[in-house]
Amino acid sequence: MNEQKKESNTRFGIAWALANGGGYMLIQATVASYIAVFMTDYIGIAAGVASVIMGLASLWDAINDPIMGVIADRTKSRWGRYRPYFLFAPIFFVIVSVLLFLNPKGLSESGKIAWTSIFYVGFGMLNTVCTMPTMAIVPAHVKEFDERNKIFTWGAIATAFSFTIASSYSINISKFFGSWVPMILIYGILMIISYLWLFKVSKERYLIDIDAEKRPISKDIKIIFKHKEIYPVIIIWMLCSLGFGLMFATSVYYVMYYLARPDLISKYMLVLSIGAFISMSVIMPLAIKIFKCGHKALLWSQLLTAICYIILFFFGKNNFTFLCVVSFIATSLSAMENSLINLLLADSIDFIQLKDGVSLNATLSSIKGFAFKCGTTLQSSGILAVLAITGYVAGAIGHQPESAMLGINSLRFLIPAMISLIVVILCIFYPLQKHYAEFEKMKEKMVAM
Template sequence: MEEKLATKEVQVQASTKKEKFEWPFAIFHATSVSGAAMLIAAVIGSYFSVYMTDTMLIPAAAASGIMFVATLWDAINDPVMGVLADRTRSRWGRYRPYFIPAPILLTLFSTLLWVNPHFSTTGKIIFVLVCYIGYGMTVTMYTMPQMAVLPAVVKENDNRNKIIVFGAASTAIMFTIGSTFTVNIKAFFENTLGFSNGYIPFMLVLGALSCVSFWGLFATSKERYLSYNNEQPIRKDLVKILKHKELSPFLLVWLMASMGYGLMFASSVYYIMYYIVRPDLIPLYMGIVSIGALVSMVVLMPLMMKICKTAHRTLYVTQIISITCYIILFFFGKSNLTLLYVVTFIATAFASMSNALVNVLVNDAIDYIQFTEGISANGLISAIKGFAQKCGNTVTNSGILAVLAISGYVAGAVGHQSETTLLAINLLRFGAPALTGVIMLVALRFNPVEKHYEDIEEMKKLMEAKERNEL
């Protein structure tokens, strides 16, 4: 009896000791997926659709098909990657081994995407499809383990949220550079260094930088907080998670957040070039969007989380503000450039943080399953989130091009698009993000974790105490 009391006392003392914040891990975690790899994603997300239709001269309908097939397959293989990661057994851990090869493959496929081979139109379609699938599978290869490793290394919510904020700030910086300065960087490689296609050396440089951040994450990760599950069929683990239908609102939030964030960047070039009919303003407008995202992540999100107390309330309030701005811009954005710039900045500043705040729901779901089922399914839950996010990317990437094709879009016809096409572009830029925001608000009304919050916190304290006693 005395021994049990002594053990309990040790556990309580250990559980009350504050978890040390490890800066090297935090920095490399924040700058891996959200570093050079995110800059690559920003360039592809903002400029690749236009590159396909206007430079490679791939018809919009075919480009839409490429995006649909590639991103749909990308979504499907996310659960495969999550299950594979959860069942990985190596001397380096469960999730860490994937950080070694991923940036090498990222460099390869992101560079090949910008090659414009002298093929027929059909040949170009096949070439781009293969490269885009390779790029998407590589992103899955590092995104799932990167999300899964955070709750395995860090247990306290405050420390997790701090790392998520760092990652969000890095994401905003990368999107600022990618959306605003890609044209200038591309021109530098072409006009100053003599490259015929500036996208290619740009991708190679970013690929090298991604190797540094991912290999740094590998070196600084220590997977402490994992429950090693019995080896059982994958189907059983999946059933254990999917039977919790109360987690379904999380899926909807992840899907809508991905769509809203993607539309913000992917539709902006089309909006300024064809709806406003000012191609010369593309760098300025993309700068406003990306700087708004930067302010959102670096300044506004930490401030709003202090005001609203929790990430869930912050997500709810910021969506209401951004929806209001989108509705104003849908009806009045074209009437005045100053109004367009100011309200776009405000909308972006509040809407952008949703892409980071929804990551809190991943940690919530992981803790919830660990509490209710007693298993660590970090990889599988991260993969489910990734699946929802990739489905959002599928709808966004292929949907934009499909809507343009249906509306009669003509590549390069600045000032000569039909009224139907112009309405479609306006809907894509402001109408659709407003709708995704409304759906998120409805889904956020249901959060299964809140009623078990205290029990989950107690579980995490006991896990931390056990880990400390084993050291």
């Protein structure tokens, strides 16, 4: 690779990392961490109603992912397929995010529900419009494995930093301003600037044209799903989302009820947050450097994570320091799974190009998004289902039945360990690895447009 191309990839990599993990992630992490409490405590919507809003919005969000992927792959403009979205999508995303946190005065209860529903659904849809082209542009700009891995690593570091800042301090920043809106605006301005830079430096060099006029949209989906090699990858995407979600969502229940120490929740969550940051900013780059490909790094990280979880399932309650140390190790190994699966996405894009001679970057990105959101839905509904089945009693600290205690311990450690082991098995038999040599030969023949 000549020096000019290296410099181009470096500029692109930094711009992509800031777009994917900068202002956008600050907004995304704020919504993920605080939208539920904002709906109930700031707007005044009943918890049951808020859960229905979030559930229906998540369902529609998962459904519209493939639709957006197909649209992006078939976009034709003087700026290319994916780059036009970097110009307008972030602006609308920021506007809707601001309106979501506006909390207008004088609305009736039904008005509050309608306002929140409209803009929460709009947030999810515009989130898809932003993320699908953002993920699709990487294989379109860069064809070399090492360069892609480096870019995804930079993105993981930026994401880890922004998520830690937003999830830990957004509520304090909002209190400083006296409102959530100024903070979201600041995050939004950073997002728009980073996407404009990404638009400027990105190139759609390595794409194979889609004959959209002669081929129906349904054929794009059929092309992907006719290959049995793609199915294990989709399952990995879903399981990694499920495992990552359980890691954080069950920890409060575990400390509050299984340990019966609500005073230790903040300390334990801090341990997990630091572990997640270390995972994406330190461990992931080392793992990619050692293993060279995403599925091998995922295999070993999930195997070691499963061992830690099994140990904690049996001995986690014995000593809080021991719990924190082993949980930190497990989180440091496992949290990078959500970034490592982006490397599997790049493999899938290469595979479809190899087998069918067509670039379906955004469609595959949208299928990954759909699988990821299915995992998130399973996580949220699964936790409530297990708690209900095992007889959990809300607020009964120190007085939970034994069945509920087993359920909480299983949700925190045993079920995630099982998920990790399934991912390990899928990675051992990863169906795309046998095509790596063919990918390289294909890329050698590809000429930058």
